[in-house]
Amino acid sequence: xxxxxxxxxxxxxxxxxxxxxxxxxxxxxxxxxxxxxxxxxxxxxxxxxxxxxxxxxxxxxxxxxxxxxxxxxxxxxxxxxxxxxxxxxxxxxxxxxxxxxxxxxxxxxxxxxxxxxxxxxxxxxxxxxxxxxxxxxxxxxxxxxxxxxxxxxxxxxxxxxxxxxxxxxxxxxxxxxxxxxxxxxxxxxxxxxxxxxxxxxxxxxxxxxxxxxxxxxxxxxxxxxxxxxxxxxxxxxxxxxxxxxxxxxxxxxxxxxxxxxxxxxxxxxxxxxxxxxxxxxxxxxxxxxxxxxxxxxxxxxxxxxxxxxxxxxxxxxxxxxxxxxxxxxxxxxxxxxxxxxxxxxxxxxxxxxxxxxxxx
Ligand SMILES: NC(=O)c1ccc[n+]([C@@H]2O[C@H](COP(=O)([O-])OP(=O)(O)OC[C@H]3O[C@@H](n4cnc5c(N)ncnc54)[C@H](OP(=O)(O)O)[C@@H]3O)[C@@H](O)[C@H]2O)c1
Numbered sequence: 001x002x003x004x005x006x007x008x009x010x011x012x013x014x015x016x017x018x019x020x021x022x023x024x025x026x027x028x029x030x031x032x033x034x035x036x037x038x039x040x041x042x043x044x045x046x047x048x049x050x051x052x053x054x055x056x057x058x059x060x061x062x063x064x065x066x067x068x069x070x071x072x073x074x075x076x077x078x079x080x081x082x083x084x085x086x087x088x089x090x091x092x093x094x095x096x097x098x099x100x101x102x103x104x105x106x107x108x109x110x111x112x113x114x115x116x117x118x119x120x121x122x123x124x125x126x127x128x129x130x131x132x133x134x135x136x137x138x139x140x141x142x143x144x145x146x147x148x149x150x151x152x153x154x155x156x157x158x159x160x161x162x163x164x165x166x167x168x169x170x171x172x173x174x175x176x177x178x179x180x181x182x183x184x185x186x187x188x189x190x191x192x193x194x195x196x197x198x199x200x201x202x203x204x205x206x207x208x209x210x211x212x213x214x215x216x217x218x219x220x221x222x223x224x225x226x227x228x229x230x231x232x233x234x235x236x237x238x239x240x241x242x243x244x245x246x247x248x249x250x251x252x253x254x255x256x257x258x259x260x261x262x263x264x265x266x267x268x269x270x271x272x273x274x275x276x277x278x279x280x281x282x283x284x285x286x287x288x289x290x291x292x293x294x295x296x297x298x299x300x301x302x303x304x305x306x307x308x309x310x311x312x313x314x315x316x317x318x319x320x321x322x323x324x325x326x327x328x329x330x331x332x333x334x335x336x337x338x339x340x341x342x343x344x345x346x347x348x349x350x351x352x353x354x355x356x357x358x359x360x
Contacts, residue, residue: 027231027262027290030057030269032277037062040117040164041275042157044096044150045125047074049235050172052082053268054122058275059088066115068096068107068125098125098149099135101317108156117164118157120275123150123171123207130240132194139316140188142196146203151210152317158223165222166281169214170274173207173227173287178297180205182305184312196240206309208287208296213306215285224284226274231290232260233267 036058046055046067059065059082069075075093082091094110097103111118127145135144154169161167180201186192189199211227218225273291274280287296299305314320 027266027269027292029266030273030277030291032273032279034276034278035062036119036276038064039119040064040066040115041120041122042066042068042111042118043122043124044068044098044153047071047078049237049264050230050233050267050271051122051124052078053264054124054271054275055079055091056082056085057265057268057272058120059083059086059091061276062088063120064090065092066111067091067093069093070095070097070099070103096153097136098145098153099141101137101149101152104149104152105156108153111157112160115160117167118160119164119167121154121157121161121167121169122271122275123154123169124271125150126172126237128200128237128240129196131196132189134188138188140199142199142203143187143206146200147206147210148313148317150207151313152319154214155314155317155319158218161223162221167223168275168280169223169225170271171207171211171225171227172271173211173229174200174204175229175289176201177205177208177229177300180297181299182206182209182309184308187312187316205297205300206313208300209302209306209309210313211287212285212300212303213310216306217310218284224280224282226280226283226286226288227296228270228274228288229290230267230270231262233264234261235264235267 039062041055041058041063043051043055043058043065045051046065047069051067055065055067055078065079065082065088067075067079069078072093072095075095079091079093083089094107095103096107125145127142130141133141135141135149137144139148150171161169179198180203181198182202182205183192187202189195208227211225214225270288270290274288283293286293287300288294295301311320
């Protein structure tokens with residue numbers, strides 16, 4: 001017997017297990033071959049990572065893609081790269097800073113004015129484990145960007161999504177929600193000591209609770225909403241964790257880690273699946289682990305918490321006041337609701353010069 005048999009078989013077994021593990025962790029490619037010509041997709045945080053790859057794949061499938069990003073230089077560069085790779089000219093860069101309610105409102109207004117429809121909204125942007133930063137409006141950065149910003153944006157685009165039904169909203173959540181807790185007494189870390197890990201987990205739990213409450217409120221509208229954990233993906237998400245900078249992690253942990261993580265291209269597959277597949281037609285209020293529907297953590301199934309989070313979020317982003325002032329300022333007599341919205345004025349109008357509209 002050769003002395004090499006044992007080491008070779010050990011190596012073979014380890015290698016085989018690593019391949020199986022990686023296949024299990026990555027979850028493979030979206031099985032749907034759906035083409036989405038004529039559909040408009042809005043994706044937040046699309047200049048890098050999962051968002052950029054999602055934009056590329058959906059552009060490849062013929063969609064009209066609006067990339068909402070805070071850094072216009074990076075966004076323009078990513079949009080240009082995607083147009084070049086896919087030969088789809090309808091990929092547009094548009095400014096959106098989810099850490100600013102003013103920016104979110106301007107972005108939503110632009111979409112409402114310039115786009116005829118929104119078939120898919122992918123709330124993808126995210127920030128993980130940053131220091132105790134605040135948004136322009138004083139919210140904790142992770143809650144503000146990951147949850148409150150997307151909460152406001154989605155609500156502002158709801159009429160457009162309803163007009164375009166059947167339409168879909170996809171919220172990028174995370175497995176991290178399972179250790180999340182919503183602290184209703186101190187959502188923005190103003191009273192207790194800041195814990196950046198817990199702040200991320202709280203924001204990701206908020207994504208799942210928001211998904212479930214929104215699905216309830218959208219029953220019968222033809223707009224579906226689902227949350228997804230994309231798997232563990234090699235992106236820039238860990239930029240604030242310090243792991244990328246340390247010598248130990250890059251030399252010792254990195255090779256091991258790379259066996260477990262997937263590329264941004266594969267990381268985008270769950271979002272693509274939720275956005276285009278026929279299987280997802282009419283499916284709403286669910287949580288997906290990669291491309292498999294799973295029950296989320298018990299605290300994400302708490303209906304009272306979901307309702308309460310909706311109310312608190314509405315108040316924080318100023319939607320409640322708008323609802324109240326609309327009620328306290330009913331249409332003047334003789335002025336119908338229909339003429340208030342005045343769809344006739346927008347009907348037949350072109351969606352506007354898309355190219356100039358989105359800054360190309
Ligand atoms: N990667 C994973 O393993 C993993 C696992 C579970 C869940 N997720 C979720 O997947 C989503 C995408 O993450 P990723 O891994 O692709 O991370 P990423 O590479 O860091 O990309 C995040 C994107 O969000 C954008 N963003 C951050 N703050 C923003 C703001 N204030 N306004 C607008 N855009 C903002 C970033 O823009 P800049 O480039 O300008 O910063 C970037 O485009 C996140 O919601 C994340 O929580 C990822």
